Amino acid sequence: MTHSHPRETRGGAEIAALTLFQALKGRSARTWFLGCAGVRSEYRLGATLTQPYGPDDYLYHPGAEFDYFKFANPDPNFPKALGKLVSELRPDIVHSHHFARFGVECFSVIKRHSPDTRIVLSLHEFLAICNHHGQMVKTKTLHLCERESYSDCANCFPQFRQRDFFLRKRYIQTFFADIDLFISPSRFLADRFREWGLPEQKIAVLENMPPAVHGNASDLALPEPAAARPSSRRVKAGASASGAGSVQATAPARPLRFGFFGQMSPLKGISVLIDAAKLLNKMGLRGAIIDIYGDYSNQPPIFQAAVVEALAEAGQSVSYHGAYDNRDVHRLMQRMDAIVVPSTWWENSPVVIQEAFANGKPVICSDIGGMAEKVVPGVNGMHFSVGQAASLAGAIMDLVDHPERLCEMAVTMRRPVDLDTALDAHLDLYRAMLPQRLDVV
Numbered sequence: 517m518t519h520s521h522p523r524e525t526r527g528g529a530e531i532a533a534l535t536l537f538q539a540l541k542g543r544s545a546r547t548w549f550l551g552c553a554g555v556r557s558e559y560r561l562g563a564t565l566t567q568p569y570g571p572d573d574y575l576y577h578p579g580a581e582f583d584y585f586k587f588a589n590p591d592p593n594f595p596k597a598l599g600k601l602v603s604e605l606r607p608d609i610v611h612s613h614h615f616a617r618f619g620v621e622c623f624s625v626i627k628r629h630s631p632d633t634r635i636v637l638s639l640h641e642f643l644a645i646c647n648h649h650g651q652m653v654k655t656k657t658l659h660l661c662e663r664e665s666y667s668d669c670a671n672c673f674p675q676f677r678q679r680d681f682f683l684r685k686r687y688i689q690t691f692f693a694d695i696d697l698f699i700s701p702s703r704f705l706a707d708r709f710r711e712w713g714l715p716e717q718k719i720a721v722l723e724n725m726p727p728a729v730h731g732n733a734s735d736l737a738l739p740e741p742a743a744a745r746p747s748s749r750r751v752k753a754g755a756s757a758s759g760a761g762s763v764q765a766t767a768p769a770r771p772l773r774f775g776f777f778g779q780m781s782p783l784k785g786i787s788v789l790i791d792a793a794k795l796l797n798k799m800g801l802r803g804a805i806i807d808i809y810g811d812y813s814n815q816p817p818i819f820q821a822a823v824v825e826a827l828a829e830a831g832q833s834v835s836y837h838g839a840y841d842n843r844d845v846h847r848l849m850q851r852m853d854a855i856v857v858p859s860t861w862w863e864n865s866p867v868v869i870q871e872a873f874a875n876g877k878p879v880i881c882s883d884i885g886g887m888a889e890k891v892v893p894g895v896n897g898m899h900f901s902v903g904q905a906a907s908l909a910g911a912i913m914d915l916v917d918h919p920e921r922l923c924e925m926a927v928t929m930r931r932p933v934d935l936d937t938a939l940d941a942h943l944d945l946y947r948a949m950l951p952q953r954l955d956v957v
Contacts, residue, residue, distance in 0.1 A: 517533070517549075517550045517551070517610065517611070517612040517613065517614070517618065517622075518530050518533035518534075518550075518551050518552075518612070518613040518614050519551075519552055519613075519614035519615070519616040519617045519618065520551055520552050520554060520617075521551030521552060521553065521554070521569075521575060522534040522551070523551075523569055524551075524553070524554045525554060526842040528640060528724070528866070528867040529613040529614045529638070529640045530551070530613075531727060531842070531867060532613055532638065532724035532725050532867075533549070533551075533611075533613040534549070535724075535725035535726070535727070535935075536611065536613075536725045536939075536942065537549045539725060539935055539936075539938075539939045540939070541572075543939065543943075547572065548572045548573070548574065548605060548607070549572065549573045549574065550565075550574045550575075550576060550601075551573075551574070551575055551576070552575070552576045552578060552617045552618070553566075553575050553576060553577045553578070563577065564576065564577060564579065564591075564593040564594060564596075564597035565577075565597050565601060574601065576594065576597075576598075576617075576618070578591055578594075578617055579591040579592070579593050579594070580592070582616070582617055582619070583619075584616070585647060585676075585680075585684060586620075586683075586684045586687045586688060587615055587616060587619060587620045587643070587644070587688060588619050588620070588621065588687070589617070589618060589619025589621060589622070591619075594618070594619070594622075595621070595622075595625045598618075598622055598625050598626070598629075599625050599626075599628065599629040600629075602625070602626050602629045602630045602633065603629045603630060606630055606632075606633070607630070607633055608632075608633065608634065608946070608950050609633070609634050609635075609636060609946050609949070609950070610626055610633055610634070610635050610636070611636040611637075611638070611942075612635070612636070612637050612638070613637075613638045613640065614638075614640065615637065615643075616643065620687070620688050620691035620692065621691055623635055623637075623691050623692070623694040623695055624691055624694050626694070627694045634696045634697070634946075634949040634950060635694060635695045635696050635697075636695070636696065636697045636698075636699060636945070636946075637692075637695050637697075637698050637699070638698075638699045638700075638701070638724065639698055639699065639700045639701075639705055639706075639709060639864070640701075640864060641864060642705070642708060642709075642862070642864075644685075644688045644692070644709070644712070645664050645708065645709070645712050646661065646664075646669075647669060647672070647673055647676075647681070647684070648672055648673075651783060651861040651862070652708075652861065652862055653783065653860075653861050654668070654671075654672055655672040655673070656672070658782065658783065658860065660861065660862065660884070660902075663711065664685075664711070664712055666678040666679075666681045666682055669681040685712075685713075689713055692714070695718070696718070696949055697718055697719075697720060697945060697949060698714055698718055698719045698720070699719075699720050699721075699722050699945070700719060700720070700721050700722075700864075701721075701722065701723050701724050701864060701865035701886070702721065702864055702865045702885075702886035702889050702890070703721050703889060704862065704864070704885050704886045704888075704889050705864045705865075705886060706719050706721050720945055722941055722942070722945065723865060723870070723932070723933075723938070724865060724867075724870070725935065725938050725939070725942070726870055726874060726932045726933060726934070726935060726938055727845075727846075727867065727870055727871050727874055771802065771803050771804055771805045772803060772804050772805070772853040772854070772912075772915060772916055772919065772922075773804075773805050773806075773807055773851060773852045773853050774804060774805070774806045774807070774852065774853065774854050774855070774856050774880070774912060775806075775807045775808075775809065775848070775849060775851075775852035775854070775855050775856065775877075776789055776806065776807070776808045776809065776810065776855075776856050776858070777809045777810065777840070777845060777848070777849070777855065777868050777871070778809075778810050778866075778868055779810060779811070780808070780810040780811060780812035780815065780823060781812070781815055781819075782815075782819060782860070783859060783860050783861045784810075784858070784859050784860075785857075785858030785859045785860045785882065785903070786808070786810070786812070786823065786858070787822070787823075787826065788858045788860065788903055788904070788905050788908060789806065789808070789856060789858045789905075789908065790823070790826040790827060790830050790834065791826070791905035792806075792858075792905040792906075792908040792909040792912065793806050793830040793831070793833050793834045793909075794826075794829060794830055794831070794905075795905060795906060795909040796833055796909050796912065796913070797830065797831040797833050799909075799913075801833070801912075801913060801916060803916040804833060804912050804913075804916050805833060805834075805835055806830075806833060806834045806835070806856070806912075807835050807837060807851075807852065808827075808834060808835070808836045808837060809837050809838070809839075809840045809845075809848060810838075810839065810840075811838065811839035813839075845871055846871065846874070846875055849871060849872060849875040849877055850875055852877055853877070853915075853919075853922055854877060854878045854879065854880055854897070854915060854922065855868065855869075855871075855872035855877050855878070855879050855880070856879075856880045856881075856908070856912075857869060857872075857879055857880070857881040857882065857887055858881070858882055858900075858908060859881075859882055859887065860882065860902055860903050861885070862884055862885030862886065863882075863884075863885045863886045863887045864885070864886040865886050865890060866886070866887065866890075869881070869887065869890050869891065870932060873896065873929065873930075873931060873932050874931065874932050876926060876929065876931065878896055878897040878898070878922065878925045878926075878929065879891045879896065879897035879898075880897055880898045880899075880900065880908070880911050880912070880915075881897060881898075881899060881900075882899070882900065882901075882902035882903070883899035883900065883901060883902055884902045894921075894924075894925070894928075895925065895928045895929065895930075896925060896928070896929040896930065897925065898911045898914070898915075899911075
């Protein structure tokens with residue numbers, strides 16, 4: 517189950533759920549998929565569940581406005597339709613990759629209609645903890661929240677009182693009690709939910725299914741060692757390449773390419789990245805190009821205008837490519853020397869980090885949350901101080917001056933587990949809940 521359908525949106529939860537579904541079917545498991553319809557889907561009057569994508573693929577058409585405050589689904593038709601579906605299929609496992617749009621009540625519906633079914637929920641954000649899109653940052657200042665606080669929540673959302681947040685938590689936890697296992701892709705996220713109230717014995721830390729890579733990974737271009745490269749100059753602002761004041765530095769024969777992939781929103785740190793590019797331009801660094809793949813058209817007009825202005829000021833060190841199809845991400849990443857993840861919120865286990873590692877690319881990321889947990893400095897990437905453009909610029913300069921470190925990380929970087937290994941890890945968790953009933957090979 518997932519809150520959208522991968523035929524309609526390609527977010528991290530949708531991709532992880534689809535990959536798991538396809539992998540299970542590849543092992544001859546009897547498997548079904550349930551996603552939610554979006555605005556692009558045809559709504560069939562009177563049909564809560566339809567099957568436009570195949571006999572094992574169900575689409576839920578929400579019939580009421582969802583309550584995103586306490587993740588309640590007021591659609592009167594859904595419990596009956598879901599209960600009937602579960603009663604007919606009698607699944608051993610229901611693995612949900614989200615609870616938005618279905619509503620947290622769906623777990624109780626499943627248990628009521630199929631008591632022997634075990635329910636697994638993969639956690640993707642801090643949605644149950646934080647009403648601010650599950651990102652645990654203050655609404656006004658965008659400062660990070662270190663922990664849950666009813667008073668802080670009420671300050672962020674003055675239309676609600678502290679008691680409303682208390683009741684919100686109790687409402688969600690009531691239905692979470694029907695879940696047999698919570699899977700967290702990072703220890704950081706697991707610890708936050710344990711502090712929030714999830715039982716430690718119900719939490720397992722396991723990465724989401726890895727994204728598939730198309731093409732031959734052995735064909736990826738690795739940077740040459742610095743000794744094999746001709747040197748170039750980093751020019752101080754106002755100085756010519758041959759003039760006084762230039763600084764000799766080891767740099768590649770071609771500029772290193774640093775890629776950003778994802779949503780261009782404030783909390784994804786796009787402003788930090790562009791400001792870092794401006795600093796590099798002021799220092800006259802010629803050995804780096806920042807390639808930005810993403811879309812900001814769905815952001816507030818003020819932010820859109822700021823991005824347009826910032827891109828214009830960033831100069832030729834930034835190349836903006838616009839939106840991209842997620843199916844092309846591996847081909848595009850193979851052109852990069854490193855991937856930049858400058859998010860200013862905690863993140864959990866960003867798909868872009870999985871994609872980067874799958875393509876053998878080191879990651880330069882903010883030093884907080886699940887990002888810092890996944891990226892080990894000097895082994896598979898670098899950290900910089902969250903929100904600090906100068907720190908990010910310094911990390912980029914370091915690789916331009918010492919490109920041999922890219923070769924070193926290419927050796928020490930551990931590639932993500934393959935699809936079969938990841939699926940085996942999921943099946944091991946399933947079997948632990950159903951020791952005598954699961955015979956998937």
